[in-house]
Amino acid sequence: MRDRPRLPSSPAFWRSPLRGTRFTAVLGLVLLGGITVMFVTGLVSYAAYNPDLSPVNDTTPDKGLLGFYLFDWPAGPSWLYRLTQGTHVTLGVTLVPVLLAKLWSVVPKLFALPPARSLAHALERLSLLLLVGGGLFEFTTGVLNIQLEYVFPGSFYPLHFYGAWVFMSAFVVHAALKTPAAVRAVRAVRERSTGDGGEGPVADEGRPASVPPVDEAGLASTRPAEPTISRRGALRLVGASSLLLFLTTVGQSLGGPLRRTALLAPHGGADPGGGPNGFQINKTAAYAGITEAETSADAWRLVVTGPAGTVRLSRADLLRLPQHSSSLPIACVEGWSTADQWWRGVRLRDLAALAGYDTAVPDLLVESLQRHGAFRRAALRANQVSDPRSLLALYVNGEPLSPDHGFPARIIVPALPGVHNTKWVARLTFGDL
Numbered sequence: 190m191r192d193r194p195r196l197p198s199s200p201a202f203w204r205s206p207l208r209g210t211r212f213t214a215v216l217g218l219v220l221l222g223g224i225t226v227m228f229v230t231g232l233v234s235y236a237a238y239n240p241d242l243s244p245v246n247d248t249t250p251d252k253g254l255l256g257f258y259l260f261d262w263p264a265g266p267s268w269l270y271r272l273t274q275g276t277h278v279t280l281g282v283t284l285v286p287v288l289l290a291k292l293w294s295v296v297p298k299l300f301a302l303p304p305a306r307s308l309a310h311a312l313e314r315l316s317l318l319l320l321v322g323g324g325l326f327e328f329t330t331g332v333l334n335i336q337l338e339y340v341f342p343g344s345f346y347p348l349h350f351y352g353a354w355v356f357m358s359a360f361v362v363h364a365a366l367k368t369p370a371a372v373r374a375v376r377a378v379r380e381r382s383t384g385d386g387g388e389g390p391v392a393d394e395g396r397p398a399s400v401p402p403v404d405e406a407g408l409a410s411t412r413p414a415e416p417t418i419s420r421r422g423a424l425r426l427v428g429a430s431s432l433l434l435f436l437t438t439v440g441q442s443l444g445g446p447l448r449r450t451a452l453l454a455p456h457g458g459a460d461p462g463g464g465p466n467g468f469q470i471n472k473t474a475a476y477a478g479i480t481e482a483e484t485s486a487d488a489w490r491l492v493v494t495g496p497a498g499t500v501r502l503s504r505a506d507l508l509r510l511p512q513h514s515s516s517l518p519i520a521c522v523e524g525w526s527t528a529d530q531w532w533r534g535v536r537l538r539d540l541a542a543l544a545g546y547d548t549a550v551p552d553l554l555v556e557s558l559q560r561h562g563a564f565r566r567a568a569l570r571a572n573q574v575s576d577p578r579s580l581l582a583l584y585v586n587g588e589p590l591s592p593d594h595g596f597p598a599r600i601i602v603p604a605l606p607g608v609h610n611t612k613w614v615a616r617l618t619f620g621d622l
């Protein structure tokens with residue numbers, strides 16, 4: 190056996206017998222479907238923040254034309270954001286092994302020399318750089334955000350949002366160029382394997398050494414080492430890894446007892462404990478700097494402002510207003526969500542009436558007692574304020590809200606991203622934004 194070439198730019202440097210057009214094609218087609226869903230659910234997630242309603246909601250103020258698709262987020266079905274964001278995060282985690290295997294399968298191409306044979310070739314390679322870099326960037330920022338909870342304070346949304354557009358531009362070009370060949374490669378093997386056995390090779394793994402693999406793209410090694418696993422076996426391994434990630438992640442979006450199966454979900458957060466308030470906590474009262482002194486019956490007043498002027502209500506005043514119940518989940522951008530909780534409190538539209546909006550309900554700016562941090566304010570659209578299920582909640586599951594779930598009062602609105610369900614509410618300002 191000759192010496193192994195030392196430079197990765199030499200095709201003979203790469204010896205895995207697994208590499209080949211079909212292997213890459215199968216992974217590529219899975220990513221084509223999966224990443225398309227990631228992109229759509231990602232854009233939807235951003236629309237759910239109603240960023241064009243108010244600068245308070247807009248995490249990418251410089252998006253310009255990239256916001257062309259934004260639409261008014263509906264207040265239902267109540268599980269809508271659970272579904273779109275649970276899909277986005279769970280699918281993203283599940284696709285990690287596929288992405289890594291796909292990159293591994295084409296890695297020799299990244300080292301190929303000369304760097305560019307022509308202008309067209311140079312452009313193609315540049316788009317690959319954006320594709321690979323953009324893909325790794327999107328997956329890395331996404332995973333870091335769900336695992337470490339906002340490691341890029343304030344900048345996660347812009348990074349992930351602009352990164353997605355760069356990545357998707359390269360992805361569309363790449364998919365347009367490569368999909369036809371990928372489909373051909375997958376079909377070719379299927380035809381051979383369903384053919385009349387005997388004469389021809391049945392599949393890549395059963396192929397006699399003399400029959401060259403389908404390798405239009407030149408991905409197969411020119412000097413393959415002895416196989417230790419078949420191509421099909423390697424694909425099964427990737428599939429099994431994805432399945433394992435899926436099964437240890439999806440529970441966080443299903444909530445209830447299944448949450449315990451979410452071994453990969455972020456841990457180490459506040460322990461929600463048991464009882465009626467025993468469901469996930471995003472940020473604790475202590476973290477947000479909320480003290481008992483300021484939420485006590487004597488100190489806390491809700492300030493409600495509108496055309497009728499300003500009213501100040503104690504918790505006892507609020508409890509004298511008509512009380513209503515809604516079963517609604519909390520669904521966080523990080524992908525976790527709770528099953529429906531039973532909330533009780535005052536309808537936002539009743540508070541709008543108190544502020545002077547008896548007939549047409551307007552938009553609403555909600556502000557928390559919390560003094561610092563990005564989640565202390567949120568703007569809600571009129572359709573969300575007027576929904577009869579939208580509450581300023583005082584109770585959950587039959588008990589007063591715990592300090593960590595927003596005592597004395599919090600917002601709960603159907604289909605709203607968790608982050609806009611403001612806790613420790615101090616001020617409601619009604620009026621078109």
Ligand SMILES: Nc1nc2c(c(=O)[nH]1)N[C@H]1C(S)=C(S)[C@@H](COP(=O)(O)O)O[C@H]1N2
Pocket residue numbers: 468469470471472477519520521522557559562564565593594595607608609610611612613
């Ligand atoms: N004032 C305030 N409200 C807040 C937050 C916060 O940090 N501060 N976190 C938000 C986020 S990101 C989520 S997901 C929900 C979680 O609500 P929970 O902790 O009651 O489950 O509260 C939201 N309301």
Ligand SMILES: [Mo]
Pocket residue numbers: 471520521522523607608
């Ligand atoms: Mo959240």
